[in-house]
Amino acid sequence: MKRVTLILLTFFLFGGWTHGSNNPLIFAYYFLATSTYGFAQANYAQDIADAQAIGIDGFVVGAGGWTTGGQSFYKTWMTALFAAAAAAANNSDGTKFKVFVSAEVGGGATGIYPADVKDMVNSFKGTVPAGGTGPSNTNYYWYQGLPMLTTSRGELGQ
Numbered sequence: 780m781k782r783v784t785l786i787l788l789t790f791f792l793f794g795g796w797t798h799g800s801n802n803p804l805i806f807a808y809y810f811l812a813t814s815t816y817g818f819a820q821a822n823y824a825q826d827i828a829d830a831q832a833i834g835i836d837g838f839v840v841g842a843g844g845w846t847t848g849g850q851s852f853y854k855t856w857m858t859a860l861f862a863a864a865a866a867a868a869n870n871s872d873g874t875k876f877k878v879f880v881s882a883e884v885g886g887g888a889t890g891i892y893p894a895d896v897k898d899m900v901n902s903f904k905g906t907v908p909a910g911g912t913g914p915s916n917t918n919y920y921w922y923q924g925l926p927m928l929t930t931s932r933g934e935l936g937q
Contacts, residue, residue: 802872806920808881809838811856818856823863827876836870837877837920839929844883845895854902861903864918874913877920878903879927900926 807830815829816822830838842857844850860878867876880903882896904926905915911924920927 804836804877805834806837806839806877806879807835808841810841810843811853811860812843814856818852818859820859820862820866823860824867827863827867831868831870831876834871836872836874837879837914837918838864839881840878841881841883841931842899843891845891845899847892847895854898857899857903861917861919875918877914878918879920879929881929881931883931896928896930900928 809826809830814822814826816825827838838860840857840860842853844853846854857880864876864878870876880896880899882891882899884891884896900919903917904919904921905917907921907924908915912922914920915926
């Protein structure tokens with residue numbers, strides 16, 4: 780069995796987030812800095828295909844850095860991941876693969892600042908989907924009219 784870095788040790792099952800039926804969406808935590816195959820769009824596309832093959836609807840993408848402190852490669856990687864999500868085949872239920880950001884704040888020497896978190900979301904959120912919940916035109920996941928965002932510590936950074 781191949782190593783799957785989409786980190787299946789944590790699944791997010793959100794009872795209120797559904798496909799429009801009673802089936803909850805399944806999001807896997809995906810740490811951006813540990814891509815299984817590499818950091819190009821084609822590599823992320825393979826991780827997405829692997830996730831879809833086991834029934835995952837989307838990724839909660841953990842980013843431990845952004846542009847502050849010379850870590851602009853995180854934004855480059857995130858751009859490639861969103862491009863891969865947009866190009867991906869639909870999930871088995873016919874819906875688009877969904878992605879949203881989890882800012883890893885508070886750790887490391889450089890940290891993530893509020894402006895970084897804002898840029899993470901604004902760079903990829905797209906436009907609110909019809910009905911307010913679901914993937915946007917960029918595959919970013921929205922819930923009740925707002926783009927989803929989680930942080931590792933419940934705060935927006937230093």
